[in-house]
Amino acid sequence: MINEFPAALLPCATRASYKPGGLIFRVGSPSKAVFFVEAGAVRLMRRGRNGEEIVLYQARAGEFFAEASIDSVRYHCDAIATEATTVLKTTSADLLRLIADDPVFARQWISLLAHQLRAVRTRVERLSLKSASERVRHFLLAGASGADGDVKVNGTLKDLARELGLTHETLYRTIATMERSGQIARRGDGFRLL
Amino acid sequence: MINEFPAALLPCATRASYKPGGLIFRVGSPSKAVFFVEAGAVRLMRRGRNGEEIVLYQARAGEFFAEASIDSVRYHCDAIATEATTVLKTTSADLLRLIADDPVFARQWISLLAHQLRAVRTRVERLSLKSASERVRHFLLAGASGADGDVKVNGTLKDLARELGLTHETLYRTIATMERSGQIARRGDGFRLL
DNA sequence: CGTCGCATTGATATCGCTCAAATCCGGTGG
DNA sequence: CCACCGGATTTGAGCGATATCAATGCGACG
Numbered sequence: 001m002i003n004e005f006p007a008a009l010l011p012c013a014t015r016a017s018y019k020p021g022g023l024i025f026r027v028g029s030p031s032k033a034v035f036f037v038e039a040g041a042v043r044l045m046r047r048g049r050n051g052e053e054i055v056l057y058q059a060r061a062g063e064f065f066a067e068a069s070i071d072s073v074r075y076h077c078d079a080i081a082t083e084a085t086t087v088l089k090t091t092s093a094d095l096l097r098l099i100a101d102d103p104v105f106a107r108q109w110i111s112l113l114a115h116q117l118r119a120v121r122t123r124v125e126r127l128s129l130k131s132a133s134e135r136v137r138h139f140l141l142a143g144a145s146g147a148d149g150d151v152k153v154n155g156t157l158k159d160l161a162r163e164l165g166l167t168h169e170t171l172y173r174t175i176a177t178m179e180r181s182g183q184i185a186r187r188g189d190g191f192r193l194l
Numbered sequence: 195m196i197n198e199f200p201a202a203l204l205p206c207a208t209r210a211s212y213k214p215g216g217l218i219f220r221v222g223s224p225s226k227a228v229f230f231v232e233a234g235a236v237r238l239m240r241r242g243r244n245g246e247e248i249v250l251y252q253a254r255a256g257e258f259f260a261e262a263s264i265d266s267v268r269y270h271c272d273a274i275a276t277e278a279t280t281v282l283k284t285t286s287a288d289l290l291r292l293i294a295d296d297p298v299f300a301r302q303w304i305s306l307l308a309h310q311l312r313a314v315r316t317r318v319e320r321l322s323l324k325s326a327s328e329r330v331r332h333f334l335l336a337g338a339s340g341a342d343g344d345v346k347v348n349g350t351l352k353d354l355a356r357e358l359g360l361t362h363e364t365l366y367r368t369i370a371t372m373e374r375s376g377q378i379a380r381r382g383d384g385f386r387l388l
Numbered sequence: 389c390g391t392c393g394c395a396t397t398g399a400t401a402t403c404g405c406t407c408a409a410a411t412c413c414g415g416t417g418g
Numbered sequence: 419c420c421a422c423c424g425g426a427t428t429t430g431a432g433c434g435a436t437a438t439c440a441a442t443g444c445g446a447c448g
Contacts, residue, residue, distance in 0.1 A: 046319060054322045056315050068308040068315075076312065099301060106300045107293060113307035114262040118270065120314045121250050121262075125240060127321035128248045128359050130437075132404070156426060165322050170404055172428060324405075326436075350394065364436055366396055 002108050003062040005036045005088050012094040018081035025079050031069035033089040037061050040085025041155075046077045055162045057120075058082075060154065067113060070095060082155075127165050132174040133183070135164045140184065140193040150190040196302050197256040199230045199282050206288040212275035219273045225263035227283040231255050234279025235349070240271045249356045252276075254348065261307060264289060276349075321359045326368040327377070329358045334378065334387040344384040 005013065015038070018024060024035070027046060035042070037059050044057040044065060056077050059065035069075060070092045099106045126138045139160075143151040153160055161171035175191075178184045185192045199207065209232070212218060218229070221240060229236070231253050238251040238259060250271050253259040263269060264286045293300045320332045333354075337345040347354055355365035369385075372378045379386045 048323060048328065054319050056318060068311040070308055071305050072308070072312065076315070096301070099304060100297050103294050103297070103300070106297070106304070107290070110293065110300070110304060110307065111265050113304065113311060114264055114266070117262040117307060117311050117314065118266065120311065120318060121270075124250060124314060124317055124321065125248050127318065128356075129242060130359075130403090134242065158426065165324075167405060168427080169406085169429085173404090176428080324435090352394065361437060362395080363397085363438085367436090370396085 002064070002112050005038070006098065006105055006108075008098055008102060008105065009090050009094060010088075013088045013090045015086060015088055017086045018084070020081060020083050022081040022085070023078070024081060024087065025066075025075050027076060027078050028074050031066065031072050031075045031092070033091055034067055034069065034095050035059075035065050035079070036088040036090075037063050037065065038086045038088055040087075041082045042085060042087070043080050043082050044077045045080065053162065055159075058155070058159070058163070064112065067116065123163075132164075132166055132170050133178055135166065136171075136174055136178065136184070137193065139164060140191055148192070150187070150192050153189050153191065196258070196306050199232070200292065200299055200302075202292055202296060202299065203284050203288060207282045207284045209280060209282055211280045212278070214275060214277050216275040216279070217272070218275060218281065219260075219269050221270060221272050222268050225260065225266050225269045225286070227285055228261055228263060228289050229253075229259050229273070230282040230284075231257050231259065232280045232282055234281075235276045236279060236281070237274050237276050238271045239274065247356065249353070252349070252353070252357070258306065261310065317357075326358075326360055326364050327372055329360065330365075330368055330372065330378070331387065333358060334385055342386070344381070344386050347383050347385065 013036075016024075018040070024042060025031075039061050041061070042059045042065055043055055044059065046054045046056065048054055057065060065079065066075065099109055122142055126135050126142070129135050129138055140151050157171060157175075158168045161168040164171065166174070175184070175186070179186055183194060185194055207230075210218075212234075218236060219225075233255050235255070236253045236259055237249055238253065240248045240250065242248055251259060259273065260269065293303055316336055320329050320336070323329050323332055334345050351365060351369075352362045355362040358365065360368070369378070369380070373380055377388060379388060
């Protein structure tokens, strides 16, 4: 897995900084670049016809975003910095050149895309669950990476609610109910499945 | 986009046939191969804890599946033929060799993964919509490829319901309501957004 | 001709959404 | 240091949409 910006691309990359709420690109604009988050966080989102926010992806430090736009003409979503953020951006052309010239990098890039694909499919699976508590349980199972089984939540619970396809009120209530009935334990921003 | 099996892989590929309902691989078994559907259809699915089916992907003729398993140890879902199906299967090792040796194929494979990624993200967006009619509308907008704006539904409406994260009863009712109120038109297995 | 699965519609219950209000907490400016 | 502000968190009340259970028709297929 790539979690550093490839050195071979550094010469062609440009650095950009954004304030919280800053717009990086907009849905429908020509997709010329692929991005890498150096620091901060970026939210990829679209708006439904009623104006509700749909978060497609939340990219954090060390992650690429808009990776799939290499052979797409336009961006399919808005990209907005949720905090103070610096990104590196390369043109699709440069990236394609590196892929063509460097088989090792091509292999890494394929791994990256495959990993993303598995992650998004996991999310589809989660959103296919009909009950709120099942989604929370699925989330905790998938994220069970912490040593003691604790899952740390990045960002606010409100953000998590959006990721789970729930309103924040429902998520708060669901967490409270699951905690009371002894299904999960909570410690600060960490959760554990019991 | 790749819609034929790459000739360079043919020597290393093996062909297999399955009857309707035949099991191709099971969740948790070691992922050694990547598959290509020659004819028929394959459903990638998991089961929730209540036994309900969650369809992750429906692969049809000319499509790969389990593409993301190249650098994964185990399959994360079941693969089942929904009709009489023949597949070509290659080992991950052979595929990786081709990627390393043939930059043009590597490029095509990256396009394939990027395309899959966009498709799954579209589905996440759809599942994030809270109302049944919004999901139907979103589906028809995304699939608006037909000449006269008609979207042909592959498979049964029951399958579509699963893809939209709805029960089949709700989908039937939603379609009926939208048709009565003039939002969509229906002609056999084709639908149009008005 | 019987069976099986899809399509369709009805009745009902439940879960999550919506609107609303109160509290908490971190940051900011005076 | 304190007052204030905005956003997150939490809980309440009520409603509506969707799931669930149930029944029927229909076509395909053996």
